[in-house]
Amino acid sequence: MAKILPEVFYNEMKKLEPRYPQRKALILPALHEAQKVYGWLPSDVMDEVAEFIGVHPAQIREVASFYTMYNLKPVGKVHLKICTNVACCLRGADELMDYAEKKLGIKKGETTPDGLFTLSEEECLGACTTAPAMMANDEYVENLDLQKFNDFLERAKK
Amino acid sequence: MRQTLFAQHFGKPSNASLAYYLTAMHGYASARKALSEMTPDQVIEEVKKSNLRGRGGAGFPTGMKWGFIPKQSEKQKYLVCNADESEPGTCKDRQILTYTPHLLIEGLLIGSYAIGCKHAYVYIRGEYTHEAKVFQKAVDEAYEKGFLGKNIFGSPYSLDITLHRGAGAYICGEETALLNSLEGKRGEPRVKPPFPAQSGAFGGPTAVNNVESIANVPFIISMGGEPFAKLGKLDKSGGTRLISLSGHVKKPGVYEIQAGELTLRQIIDDLGGGILNDRKLKAVIPGGSSAPVLTAEEVDVVYDIEPLMKIGTMMGSAAIMVVSEDADLVKLLLRITKFYAHESCGQCTPCREGCQWMESLLHKIVHGHGSTDDLNLLVDVAQNIGGKTLCALGDAAAGPVISFVKKFRPEFEEYIKGAKHHA
Amino acid sequence: MPKCTIDGKEIEFSAGENLVKVAKKGGIEIPVFCYHPGLSVVAQCRMCLVEIEKMPKLQTACSTPAADGMIVRTQADSAVKARAATMEFLLLNHPLDCPICDKAGECDLQDNSFGHGSPSMRSTEERRTYVDVDMGPVIQKNMNRCIHCTRCIRFGEEVAGIHEMVAVKRGNNLDITTIDGKQLKTEYAGNYSDICPTGSLTLKDFRFQKRAWMLKKTDTVCEGCSKGCNMEIQQEGNKVYRCVPRENLEINRYWMCDEGRFNYHYTQDPLRITRLKGSAFSPTPHWDEVGMAFKKLANGATVQILIGTDLTLEEMQAIIDFAKTQLPEAKLFHFGTPGVRRTTEDGPLDQILKMKSKTANLNGAELLGLSPLETEIVKAESVVVFRGGRAALPKIDSKNIIGVGVFKESEASGFNMILPSLAFTEKNGTIVNHQGKSQLLKRAVLPVGQCKPLPEILMLVLNAKKREGAGT
Known part of the structure; x- marks a missing residue:
């Protein structure tokens, strides 16, 4: 081989x-x-x-196949994993997820047609006191709100 | 005046450096003392006296755990640090890894010396990539300075530390699942016995300890076991506790208090600054999402292991999630249950099938298709899971369901009556 | 010996024995799914939960070694309720398609559901379904029926020495499959079906053939090699439908290979010669004529008698005795597996069960003092071949060949006469395995066509010869 x-x-x-x-x-x-x-x-x-x-x-x-961090299918250039677990949920993660889906035009689990973003729902990231949080590839983005999420997307596109 | 051990060093990334640790925190003095002036048994004795109890969730006395490791063993002994921090609500170990990594290294050095381990592993959750980098840098520094490696401080004792990254699985916080994961297997919990103290990592006697537990050890050695124990206000728990306070509070964050010092209400009001948007408190999940929920009337309990146990819940990893009247508890329970169903490893029947069933039933209720029978069935399913599974995940999934329905039944009934169909 | 008490019964045990085994000794059946005595203990299915005095929680009997003075209650309310709950959980996603399932009637899931489950179902949720992969020629997969006991995975790893069954994904999505959906490679695949406690892994060979409860079972021994694996022949209406291994901890433990399992097929092959068969000069011979044929042999200068090592001791002895009086000049040799002429050349073919000798009774032939056939080609004026059906026929260069035993049309093209005898499924007799262990073959089905027991054939020859001799 x-x-x-x-x-x-x-x-x-x-x-x-x-x-x-x-x-x-x-x-x-x-x-x-x-x-x-x-x-x-x-x-x-x-x-x-x-x-x-x-x-x-x-x-x-x-x-x-046991561990969620291993991708068994290709993912977009930026893999956005939004935590929707309890602490983030209490701080508006669901709204953020809805917004992300609309903004990117994809459902969670999907990749944008240009291959730039994959959107996933993530379990607790251990960023509960800085909720809501997401992981973008290896990087944590915390204390998110819609504006901050938007800014991140803009930066990522560049 | 509150005495804290960690909190004053949190917040500044530069505090992670060895230089800071040596100057501001008398770094490695405890390890030097342990290795040159104390026998391993004396170290364990001191930790026993300190009333240090496991900070991962179970609250098992650390000194006793170390005492279970056989003195003589043909197989290599291991100290494994559980940095998987995955119980929802918990983010305290992350602070230690980010801001005081050397404290953890020194604790590992002392602990390894105490149990006779030559190679310690730190199993860090895969998502903590930044924390892994910071910690690895600290390990490299320690090797450079001779605090790790061969003949540490000129003593005959040698130790290696290896950082092992997980890859996304809540269950790896369970110690035997963690060991399987460390060994390159699926993170499935093992059948006990044998317990890790007999046969753990790579078949050798192993102690698995939480990050915060280990990071406390240098303080125990420097101040002595008894003074450390006295930091705790109640009899059985020594030292301080790092609390992850999240949810509907004005000032979420990781706080440090002396064990048993405050009630839950004081923590929420004094540390957390009260409820977000000045709403009313509805519920508190007091020890990570697996801890049975408390109502607003129950929060005058002293926040420590025994008092919480007495009222039917647990302190767990000291992760407090505060829920105001704005939250929908039925949906919240669905979210919690979905999490455990997602994280069930699938090897044992009640957890694999039952968690999914509970999720389906809750889903049905939330979407307005549930009946009173469904609600009763939900509780029965939870009871059929609790205590019957191979590891504690089954209990973790069952506890919230039973307590939410018991304490907030009217909210569920509202969904069933059709009053809340909007979902 | 230490003792423990299970359901009020005091039972002796030896150190290390688990509660399932100990209970069984006392006649108490603790239901299990994932536990199998031949595999490692994983305590996953939670079916064997029992109450043990002084323990706060229910314990799995499979993973709990008995201890002296231990008091166990399998019928405690909590244990009964837990087992019923486990059954309910296991059936949540099971298709309940017993009427069309080959496992029905011998299914642990069915039995335990009957014994410990509830007659009604509380779940109205949609069932989990899977798309099945093709597992190759031996095993039919039906993942919907699977209860994730992982016996198959453990069998592969621990017994067959091949990690081809895998558990992928996790939790409710846990899938038990082959790696990347490839076909099974092991030559022991049939065991996957035996150990599967549901109808998730069944034999393609047995698929939709017969309901399990209609089969009549006969304990016998496999004739596939010199190992002598213990097995059971299952037949109905004089037709064998399958063979399954029987437990024998000294020989095959709980397993058998596919070659042995499916070996019986040749006995029911339409091309097996089951009627007396002659050559061109006597196209439809009668048993009375066989004496003539043998008489011709006695007059010949060189006669060789070839004895298959697939015959029983009794058959071999009868041949030896017959030859001694009737063909005293003849040379006797045994034959069976090319390259494995004597027991010293025999040995394990793999690290599991298979032996190099592809016949069951090489050891027996040696015990009776027979010598092996050393030449590649048998050259003699006349040759008589006695064969049970499995021994590999040597090349024979002779004008006069008589076959006695089990042959297929294609194998006997140069033969002058075939006297059909019995296959291993049709006769009683003794075989001696490679360890020197004597074991009994037992008749499971009646002989077909004109097939007769070998001693009877020899007797017929003898009588016919006598009659003809008296006539001249």
Whole structure:
């Protein structure tokens, strides 16, 4: 099988290898690292991760599909995950979500036709005292209101 | 005068630096003292005296937990820090990771020394990318200064710390699910026994402790177990508590109080500045979303583990969500239930099937199609889940349903009567 | 021995035994789904919850080892209610399509529902449905019937040594499937159907063939290799519908391979020769004529008698005795699996059950002092081949070949005469497995056509020869 994951993946893994007594423990870090490269986890990438770690590809599928942060389908350039859990909900997350859907012209779980934004509903982000909050790719955006959300979209489009 | 340990250092990103920690917080003095002047048993003894109880939710005495780790073990022993902070409402560990990461590292160093661990892991929730970066930087600094690695402070003791990122699963806050996740598996809770103290991470005896629990340890060593215990106003809980105060208060935030110092009402009014928009208080979820709800009449309870337990709820991770009269509790319960259904790992029957069933029933009620039978069925389903599941997620899902319906039944009945069809 | 009390009954146990096993010893059945004695314990289904004195919560019997003095109540109100609740949860999304399900009649879900569930349903929610994947030639998947017990996944990993069944996604969306929907690869796939406690994984081979409760069962042994896996033949109306493994902890534990499971098909193959068959010179022979054929052999210069290692000890002994008196000049050899001529060449074919010897009684043939056939091609003036049906036939270069036993048309093209005998499903007899363990084959169905037991055929030959001899 021809290698498709880049050198940077293997370099990062090499650093982590000695930090675990079992190779399997590399699965989560490896999937994070692979997703960093592609934005999601295509089947052949997961197979290569399995081969690298030395586990059956089945194990990678089981693990990857368990955790919500691993994207098993492609996502937009900016993945907006709006928390609608209790604390955010009390602070207007539902209105924010409605607004986001209207503004982006998509429903939660969808990606804009230009591939720029994917909108998701997110469970508690641990930003309850600065609610409502969302995650945009790796970044937290907190104390949101409609204006702040709008500003963020404008900045992201640039 | 309130004594705080953490809060004064929160808020400024530059406080995360080693330089700040060494100068402003006598950084690593406790670890130096533990490693050079104390035996591991003395450390555990001091933590036992401190009445430090787990800050993750269960409130189990930390010293006792460490005492369960066998002294002699053929297998490697591990200290695993639970930084998964995923109980809705909770965001206190995030403050420690962001502003006082070295406190956590020093706590890990002392704890690892106490139980004989050579490699500690910090399992941080995947979403905390910024926090992971800050903490990793602190770990790198500590290695550079020789506070981690081989022969720390010239002692024979060596320790490595590895940060392990989760990937989005509430259940990984459950300690055995966390261990599975650390080992590269699905985050499914394990059957107990064996308990982690016998067979935990990678099969070795393991102590799993919350971030705040571990971050308290340097204070215990520096001030002594008894003075730390005395910070708590009631008998059984020592130290301070970091409270995540959110929802309908004027000043949401993470606050630190001495354990048992204030009532819930004082926390809401004095710390939180009262109810948002000066509305009336309707309900309080006092310990993360899994804690049974309290009515406005019940908030004069002292905010500590035992008093809350006495009135049928729990302190959990000290996450207080305040709900004013503006909120629709039926919808709120649906949201909570949806969360647990979403986060159920699916391995055990009552949780996998029951949480979804409860969500469906609540959905039906909220959308005006529910009947009194549905409401009664909902409570019965919750009771059939509670206490029957493999891990505590089942209880976490059942508790809110039972308490919401019991305490706010008229609101549900209004939906059933059709008075509230607008949803 | 330590003792515990279950439902008021004092039961002895050995250390480490779980409550399900201990209860069973005392005749108390604790219902289970995910627990299987041959697999790791996961305590997921929560069906076996029982009350244990001094424990605040109900405990799963499968994951609780018995302790001395432990007092267990399987019929405590709380436990009875919890089991009923578990049944209700499990049936929430189950299609309840028992009338068209092959598992019906032998289904744990059905049995436990009857025993512990409620006759009525409180749920009116829409049921969860899945799109099924094709699992290959052996297993038919019906995910809607699945109760997520994960026995199949554990069987794959822990027994078959292949992680091909997976649990993907989580919670209510948990899907038990194959990796990326691929077909099953293991050669032990039939076991997935045996251990599935519902009709989620059934045998394609058995699909819509017969209701389980109509089948008559006979304990016997697989003849597929020298392992001697214990199995059960299930038949109705003299037709075998399937074979399933029987527990034998010293040999096959709870499992068997697909080759052995489906091996019986040849016995019902329409191309199996079940009538006396002669050659061009005698197209429709009669049993009376067989003596003539054998008499011709006795006059020949070289006769070789080939004995399949797929025959029973009793059959082999009868052949040896027959040859001693009737064909004293003949040379006797045993044959069975190319390349595995003697037990020293036999051994495990994989790390699970399969052995290299593809016949059941190589060990028995050696015990009777038979020598193996060493040549690739048998060259003799006359050859008599005795065969149970599985032994691989060697190439035979002879003008006069008589076959006795089970042959297919295609296998016996050069034969002058076929005397049809019994297959393993049709006879009683002893076989000796690779460990030297004697086990009994038992008759499950009656012989078909003109097939006769091998000793009877030999007796017929003897009598015919005598009669003809007296006549000349």
